[in-house]
Amino acid sequence: MAELLQFISSGLTVGAIYALVALGFTLIYKASDIINFAQGEFVMLGGMTTVFVAMAGVPLPLAALIAVVATTATGLALHRFAIEPARGASPVVLIMITIGASIFLRGVAQIVFDRRFHSLPPLLGADPIQLGGAAILPQSLVVLASATAIVTLLWLFVDRTLLGKAVIATAANRLAARLIGVDTRRVVALSFGISAAIGAVAGILITPIALTSYDAGTLLALKGFAAAMLGGIGSAAGAVVGGVLIGLMEAFAAGYVSSNYKDAVAFLIILVVLISIPQGLFGRAKVERV
Amino acid sequence: MVSLVQTRLMPAIVIAALIVVLPAFFPSAYYYRIGVLVFIFALAVVGLNLLMGFAGQVSLGHAGFLGIGAYSVAIGPVHFGVPSWLCLFGGAALSGVVAFIVGRPILKLKGHYLAVATLGLGLLLAIVLTNEARWTGGPDGMSVPRLVLFGWSARGATTWYWIAGATFIVAFVLALNLMDSPTGRALRAIHDSEIAARVLGIDVARKKVAIFVISAMYASVAGSFLALFNGYVTPDAAGFLRSIELVAMVVLGGMGSIVGSLVGAVVLVVLPQALTVFHDYEQVLLGLIVMVFMIFLRRGIVPSLAAAFAGRRK
Numbered sequence: 001m002a003e004l005l006q007f008i009s010s011g012l013t014v015g016a017i018y019a020l021v022a023l024g025f026t027l028i029y030k031a032s033d034i035i036n037f038a039q040g041e042f043v044m045l046g047g048m049t050t051v052f053v054a055m056a057g058v059p060l061p062l063a064a065l066i067a068v069v070a071t072t073a074t075g076l077a078l079h080r081f082a083i084e085p086a087r088g089a090s091p092v093v094l095i096m097i098t099i100g101a102s103i104f105l106r107g108v109a110q111i112v113f114d115r116r117f118h119s120l121p122p123l124l125g126a127d128p129i130q131l132g133g134a135a136i137l138p139q140s141l142v143v144l145a146s147a148t149a150i151v152t153l154l155w156l157f158v159d160r161t162l163l164g165k166a167v168i169a170t171a172a173n174r175l176a177a178r179l180i181g182v183d184t185r186r187v188v189a190l191s192f193g194i195s196a197a198i199g200a201v202a203g204i205l206i207t208p209i210a211l212t213s214y215d216a217g218t219l220l221a222l223k224g225f226a227a228a229m230l231g232g233i234g235s236a237a238g239a240v241v242g243g244v245l246i247g248l249m250e251a252f253a254a255g256y257v258s259s260n261y262k263d264a265v266a267f268l269i270i271l272v273v274l275i276s277i278p279q280g281l282f283g284r285a286k287v288e289r290v
Numbered sequence: 291m292v293s294l295v296q297t298r299l300m301p302a303i304v305i306a307a308l309i310v311v312l313p314a315f316f317p318s319a320y321y322y323r324i325g326v327l328v329f330i331f332a333l334a335v336v337g338l339n340l341l342m343g344f345a346g347q348v349s350l351g352h353a354g355f356l357g358i359g360a361y362s363v364a365i366g367p368v369h370f371g372v373p374s375w376l377c378l379f380g381g382a383a384l385s386g387v388v389a390f391i392v393g394r395p396i397l398k399l400k401g402h403y404l405a406v407a408t409l410g411l412g413l414l415l416a417i418v419l420t421n422e423a424r425w426t427g428g429p430d431g432m433s434v435p436r437l438v439l440f441g442w443s444a445r446g447a448t449t450w451y452w453i454a455g456a457t458f459i460v461a462f463v464l465a466l467n468l469m470d471s472p473t474g475r476a477l478r479a480i481h482d483s484e485i486a487a488r489v490l491g492i493d494v495a496r497k498k499v500a501i502f503v504i505s506a507m508y509a510s511v512a513g514s515f516l517a518l519f520n521g522y523v524t525p526d527a528a529g530f531l532r533s534i535e536l537v538a539m540v541v542l543g544g545m546g547s548i549v550g551s552l553v554g555a556v557v558l559v560v561l562p563q564a565l566t567v568f569h570d571y572e573q574v575l576l577g578l579i580v581m582v583f584m585i586f587l588r589r590g591i592v593p594s595l596a597a598a599f600a601g602r603r604k
Binding site for chain 2: 035082085086089090091092093095096097099100101102103104105106107108110111218222225226229233258260261263264267268270271274275278279280
């Protein structure tokens, strides 16, 4: 029982981070049909910038804020200088551009920061909380609470504000949205900015638990992408559920099977799910017109 | 007959001539080495291009098959004493069988779902290769015995230059012929519209699996060559970054252009070698170049240049 509780707590923590990464994928995909493989680099930039700004003597909360702002600016720049000029290119070309961007950002991080692993002090101390025999890190609670807050805020933004409605309109039908006066280019730029900010926050939250380095983004992007697909690409609820599911599956696989094969189990289950439900858990089947 | 040679096999003849003539200008053995790597990657990229460019099916896990080929020529001779050349064919057959088994369910998926499924497949293969250390040497990899044919041992970049070059030409011609066959036309029909192809009586699922198997075997042979040439293999051969590299070569050269596959391989093999001069800035420049190429030559180098050239001639 204590074991189970332990796995659930660690699975939920990692899962929350995957969910945030998946949400970033989903947001950009909704607005522009682009799969942004530089999403993992946003996470890395969030963590690494906080570490280095804090090392320069800036108080941690301010350092985190600077990191989020810097990463958001990176996201906006990515859209402005790499995505916008390639408007109308095929999906594969756009994917290659974002992969190019991710290599580029990794390279920049290597130069600006370094190649070592870094950590941050946890927000609420490092003493584990004992619960039913399981030792739960206080940072896990911080991660879960922050992830919940971000998801709620995002939902409120999309559901309650005019700009949010413009995002929904753009996602539903870009041409129609433009006809009713939505500046769809700004909406796409906004989606890159918000995704980058969410990624940065995820990176800052996970660094005290999982360490970060210039190349920490790759695997996170893969897991996040898989989570978004598991939930059904383009579904925000699917992204969150997919992320949490993958986190839990990994934790159980690591605990009950073998920690060497935890990544394998996650991807194996994704294969099985996709083969039996080709459009993901929450996605809608596409009707092809001839 | 003359026109057939001119239209279809002309690129193969030109490339074969280039392969023969180029070494005359190589200042050192290092250039042979680069040449070998270009041919080996081009071999895998031609196969992947058949799948991506012609049949329109993305694979983000193709390095998995590269890994099967590479480890076949490593594990076979070391653990079972099977001769390398037999393992090369065995690896290709194994890759074909794996592609055949997983192909049907996976290729039912479309677009990004297919991308994530193939990604998962590639990662699974890489994870197995990393963790079964008893057989594969784990993350450190294992050494690969030299290829021995009829008592003659293939070693050195010069020898491999001719082996890989000749194999590439054969694979190149095979791919050109395949694309001009009924199967090739069926695949292009599938690319344009699956439903329309099915209405025309094409067994879509079977054709897709067939091309998946063929491209997996191309990748496997390339993987075997790479391992035999380097004399060493690590799980990176099957990793995600390798898969991405292969896709980048296909897209950069031009999807659906077999000549483009060679160009893509040349650019992405030679460029990192040239960029090592810049040390720390290597990755930055590589990322930048990929982005710039894709933004300005979005149809790929060969088709974009061909279109520009045709436009000027008019």
